[in-house]
Amino acid sequence: MTKDWKTRTQLVHEGSRRSQYGEMAEAIFLTQGFVYPTAEAAEARFLKAGDDEFIYARYGNPTTRSFEERIAAIEGTEDAFATASGMAAVSGALMSMLRAGDHVVSSRALFGSCLYILEEVLARYGVQVTFVDGADLAAWERAVTPATKAVFFESMSNPTLELVDIEGVSAIAHRHGAIVICDNVFSTPIFSRAVEQGADVVVYSTTKHIDGQGRALGGVICASRDFIRKTVEPYMKHTGGSMSPFTAWIMLNGMATLDLRCRAMADSAARVAAALQGHPALSRVIFPGLDSHPQHGLAMRQMGSGGTLVAFDIAAGKEAAFAFMNALQIIKISNNLGDAKSIATHPATTTHQRLPQDQKDLLGITPGLIRLSVGLEDADDLIGDLLGALSTIGRTMTT
Ligand SMILES: *Cc1c(COP(=O)(O)O)cnc(C)c1O
Numbered sequence: 001m002t003k004d005w006k007t008r009t010q011l012v013h014e015g016s017r018r019s020q021y022g023e024m025a026e027a028i029f030l031t032q033g034f035v036y037p038t039a040e041a042a043e044a045r046f047l048k049a050g051d052d053e054f055i056y057a058r059y060g061n062p063t064t065r066s067f068e069e070r071i072a073a074i075e076g077t078e079d080a081f082a083t084a085s086g087m088a089a090v091s092g093a094l095m096s097m098l099r100a101g102d103h104v105v106s107s108r109a110l111f112g113s114c115l116y117i118l119e120e121v122l123a124r125y126g127v128q129v130t131f132v133d134g135a136d137l138a139a140w141e142r143a144v145t146p147a148t149k150a151v152f153f154e155s156m157s158n159p160t161l162e163l164v165d166i167e168g169v170s171a172i173a174h175r176h177g178a179i180v181i182c183d184n185v186f187s188t189p190i191f192s193r194a195v196e197q198g199a200d201v202v203v204y205s206t207t208k209h210i211d212g213q214g215r216a217l218g219g220v221i222c223a224s225r226d227f228i229r230k231t232v233e234p235y236m237k238h239t240g241g242s243m244s245p246f247t248a249w250i251m252l253n254g255m256a257t258l259d260l261r262c263r264a265m266a267d268s269a270a271r272v273a274a275a276l277q278g279h280p281a282l283s284r285v286i287f288p289g290l291d292s293h294p295q296h297g298l299a300m301r302q303m304g305s306g307g308t309l310v311a312f313d314i315a316a317g318k319e320a321a322f323a324f325m326n327a328l329q330i331i332k333i334s335n336n337l338g339d340a341k342s343i344a345t346h347p348a349t350t351t352h353q354r355l356p357q358d359q360k361d362l363l364g365i366t367p368g369l370i371r372l373s374v375g376l377e378d379a380d381d382l383i384g385d386l387l388g389a390l391s392t393i394g395r396t397m398t399t
Pocket residue numbers: 085086087088090111113114154158183185186205206207208217218219
């Protein structure tokens with residue numbers, strides 16, 4: 001609606017629609033279909049639906065549309081398409097634009113399901129994918145050719161929080177006419193300026209920070225109006241991966257507090273990382289907001305924040321890492337992220353269990369590695385929980 005609103009205002013009001021009742025809260029239009037006043041009106045709408053005219057919820061719905069407009073506004077894209085999950089967004093962004101014979105370059109450090117799409121599914125349809133070390137601009141330069149249709153990366157990798165230089169990779173891709181698709185989950189819509197930095201298509205799993213309370217699966221593809229309406233929408237609406245209106249309503253409500261939550265989590269993550277750094281039980285603490293992170297400068301330029309996740313390596317390995325996790329009182333053992341509840345994950349045995357050992361070695365997924373998604377609890381309580389759990393493994397190891 002209003003381009004000059006600041007992010008926090010957009011997060012509360014952008015895209016809102018009110019029925020004739022003037023309800024204050026966003027309504028859930030939990031309807032699959034829409035009634036036309038006349039047969040002629042139905043014919044006209046099927047010929048060309050206007051901006052706020054709907055046909056069928058798989059094609060679009062007022063609640064879903066509100067969510068799409070809200071996220072597009074803060075991401076800085078002309079349009080967006082909401083999907084049933086983050087993976088529907090990733091696969092939809094890729095499958096809708098690629099065809100047999102195309103070439104894609106992707107960073108190697110990917111969320112397991114993203115790797116499956118790029119490595120297994122695209123290959124099955126005759127799309128050739130070259131994997132590179134995402135942090136190495138020279139590797140992107142070597143891999144991208146005039147035949148490359150798209151580049152794909154996670155702007156901050158899971159679980160070792162390595163950044164891809166969005167501006168650098170986009171410049172390389174654009175020189176060869178390739179489209180830049182950025183999975184931006186770890187950077188969050190709040191700290192991201194991916195579009196400004198050159199990304200053409202930004203995808204989110206809204207299951208993470210956007211919901212922020214671990215309730216619903218969802219995803220979204222943000223891009224130009226042309227890309228969304230001419231490429232993404234026909235593919236998504238006919239293959240069935242659209243977001244449900246109920247999920248869109250949950251996400252709309254999540255967005256009202258997204259800025260406050262991401263900033264509070266990032267502040268706590270910075271305090272947690274500082275408290276853990278140098279701890280004798282840890283061989284490394286990975287947090288892009290720390291001076292010690294090799295890409296600290298890039299993180300500050302790209303996001304202006306270290307983000308909401310911290311990773312650290314329990315030096316004594318898997319058994320000690322498990323003892324540490326089992327000793328946590330506040331922090332939950334799970335595998336979501338961006339949740340109000342802080343979550344500890346052991347990637348080597350869960351999210352990345354199926355990766356072959358050589359790939360784990362390559363990506364730094366060691367037996368002691370813990371990924372911590374910092375939630376909304378009091379940072380002092382979290383630090384107390386972490387240091388307390390670390391002290392118990394210290395004791396078991398020395399006895
Ligand atoms: C969670 C996640 C996804 C997949 O999202 P779902 O909502 O679980 O389908 C994709 N990419 C990244 C980086 C993720 O963290």
